[in-house]
Amino acid sequence: MAETKMVHSPTLTYFSMLSLLTLCPPFVILLWYTMVHADGSVLQTWDYLRQQGLQGFLEMWPKPTAVAWKIIACYGVFEAALQLWLPGRRVEGPISPSGNRPVYKANGLAAYAVTLITYLSLWWFGIFNPIIVYDHLGEIFSALIFGSFIFCILLYIKGHVAPSSTDCGSSGNVIIDFYWGMELYPRIGKNFDIKVFTNCRFGMMSWSVLALTYCIKQYEANGRVADSMLVNTALMLVYVTKFFWWEAGYWNTMDIAHDRAGFYICWGCLVWVPSIYTSPGMYLVNHPVDLGTQLALYILLAGILCIYINYDCDRQRQEFRRTNGKGLVWGKAPSKIVATYTTTSGETKSSLLLTSGWWGLSRHFHYVPEILAAFFWTVPALFNHVLPYFYVVFLTILLFDRAKRDDDRCRSKYGKYWKLYCEKVPYRIVPGVY
Ligand code: NDP
Numbered sequence: 001m002a003e004t005k006m007v008h009s010p011t012l013t014y015f016s017m018l019s020l021l022t023l024c025p026p027f028v029i030l031l032w033y034t035m036v037h038a039d040g041s042v043l044q045t046w047d048y049l050r051q052q053g054l055q056g057f058l059e060m061w062p063k064p065t066a067v068a069w070k071i072i073a074c075y076g077v078f079e080a081a082l083q084l085w086l087p088g089r090r091v092e093g094p095i096s097p098s099g100n101r102p103v104y105k106a107n108g109l110a111a112y113a114v115t116l117i118t119y120l121s122l123w124w125f126g127i128f129n130p131i132i133v134y135d136h137l138g139e140i141f142s143a144l145i146f147g148s149f150i151f152c153i154l155l156y157i158k159g160h161v162a163p164s165s166t167d168c169g170s171s172g173n174v175i176i177d178f179y180w181g182m183e184l185y186p187r188i189g190k191n192f193d194i195k196v197f198t199n200c201r202f203g204m205m206s207w208s209v210l211a212l213t214y215c216i217k218q219y220e221a222n223g224r225v226a227d228s229m230l231v232n233t234a235l236m237l238v239y240v241t242k243f244f245w246w247e248a249g250y251w252n253t254m255d256i257a258h259d260r261a262g263f264y265i266c267w268g269c270l271v272w273v274p275s276i277y278t279s280p281g282m283y284l285v286n287h288p289v290d291l292g293t294q295l296a297l298y299i300l301l302a303g304i305l306c307i308y309i310n311y312d313c314d315r316q317r318q319e320f321r322r323t324n325g326k327g328l329v330w331g332k333a334p335s336k337i338v339a340t341y342t343t344t345s346g347e348t349k350s351s352l353l354l355t356s357g358w359w360g361l362s363r364h365f366h367y368v369p370e371i372l373a374a375f376f377w378t379v380p381a382l383f384n385h386v387l388p389y390f391y392v393v394f395l396t397i398l399l400f401d402r403a404k405r406d407d408d409r410c411r412s413k414y415g416k417y418w419k420l421y422c423e424k425v426p427y428r429i430v431p432g433v434y
Contacts, residue, residue: 017179018175024271024272025145025149028141028145028271028272028275029061029062029142029145030060031275031279032138033045033060035279035282035283035286035387039286039385040286040287040384040388061142062138062141063139063142064139064142064146067132067139068142071136071140072140072143072147075202075206078115079201079202080197080201082111082114083105083107083111083197083201086111087110088107089105090104091104093185093251094257095343096165096184097167097184097343098167098344098345099343099345100165100166100167102193102251104248106248108200108244111205112205112208115205116209119212120212129216130212131216131220141275144270144274148267151266151267156178156181156182158182158186163182164187165183165185168183168184177262178263179264180260181259181265181266182261182262183260183261184260185261186261194266195255195266196251196256198269199250199266200243200244200247202270203268203269203270203274204243204244204273206273206274207240207278208236211232211236211278211281214233214282214284215229215230217285218284221285224288226284226288227293228284228288228380228381228382229281229288231291232281232377232378232380235303235307235373236281238304239373239377242310242311246311249314249315252318253314254402258409276391276394280381283381283385284381287384289382299376306369307369309358310370313358313359317354320334320352320359329354329356329357330356334354334355334357335354336352337352337355337417338352338417339351340414341413341414341415353414353418353421361427362427362429363422363427364403364429367399367400367429368429370399371392371396371399400429407422
């Protein structure tokens with residue numbers, strides 16, 4: 001059976017699911033339109049909609065064109081090929097709720113390097129100009145919105161008729177199954193992992209490709225790249241590089257180990273990541289703010305520090321588990337809780353919970369530097385418009401909700417051991433505050 005996701009009341013859960021299913025697609029288009037055609041001004045878009053009404057909104061929505069489909073298809077096929085064929089070491093994922101252990105090929109960093117080198121070379125040698133991507137961005141997002149929706153319907157059908165493993169099941173409700181997904185790690189054949197493709201190789205990879213695209217667009221339009229854009233692009237690239245450096249670690253996180261392949265994760269990574277996560281850079285293309293070298297450097301360093309701390313939190317937890325609690329944490333033997341739990345197949349297993357280091361400050365301290373890093377790659381846009389900050393606000397809400405979902409899941413998994421952890425580490429995210 002599918003793990004129940006109703007952390008909030010059923011009414012609130014249905015309301016938020018239906019709202020996200022219906023509101024996210026038009027929001028992607030509104031955000032793109034505002035950034036690219038309305039000077040980044042929410043008021044300008046609002047005025048347009050007030051004057052033109054629904055008809056105006058429909059006219060604003062770009063139709064997916066052949067060029068858009070071709071760009072998406074070339075990119076998707078290229079990434080799928082790299083995922084399948086680049087060499088990489090064999091990595092075992094964490095034990096799933098049904099007691100399975102998925103196996104992956106860790107070739108993310110190589111795929112990342114090949115992708116960026118290929119993209120920059122295509123531009124440098126005049127074979128393909130990335131500004132074509134920027135100039136068709138609306139059509140690409142539109143095609144992604146519809147294409148990914150169909151993709152999620154196919155995932156839903158696959159979950160019913162051809163699940164890849166026993167980590168699959170229905171909640172008995174079509175909307176919940178479509179929204180949260182049916183399978184934990186659906187595959188095509190034995191080796192092609194669909195969530196690795198949607199989350200890492202399509203979604204996260206598109207973040208770096210689009211960050212470069214925005215930079216190149218500004219360069220080609222103005223003959224130079226403003227320092228604000230350089231800081232934004234550099235920080236986003238450091239973040240995505242960190243992600244691929246640590247990709248095998250990502251396979252132990254909630255997205256992969258707990259959230260099933262449905263609209264929430266897959267549509268989110270295929271559409272929301274390329275459009276919303278990259279939006280501060282999309283704004284900067286037409287707003288080349290000059291920060292001055294000193295301010296630009298301070299922002300860059302602050303952002304890199306936050307990305308490093310976020311990385312170190314994830315690394316600390318994973319090293320702690322990998323060494324079975326034997327490695328040092330901040331130079332000392334770690335303090336820990338040995339927690340037992342029962343899998344859905346009735347087996348008793350045990351896990352270690354770290355209660356010192358970053359994980360002793362609060363139960364989800366790693367979200368603090370994650371949010372601050374996003375702030376630092378947005379702040380080069382300064383404060384003329386509010387929309388570039390949408391991603392930071394969205395991320396804060398997402399991570400606060402995620403911390404609650406994770407706490408609830410861990411409480412039901414570990415019972416009294418989680419209670420003990422909460423007594424030892426009472427704050428959920430911000431030490432001393434929340
Ligand atoms: P993690 O999966 O990394 O951590 C939560 C899990 O870790 C829990 O479910 C539990 O799993 C285990 N755990 C919890 N407490 C402890 C402990 N004290 N000691 C050892 N293990 C523990 O969280 P996330 O997936 O949320 O985050 C991973 C990374 O991704 C972070 O860097 C985060 O900032 C980033 N992120 C970014 C997002 C974005 O949109 N930009 C969105 C979400 C995350 P178990 O069942 O194994 O015990």
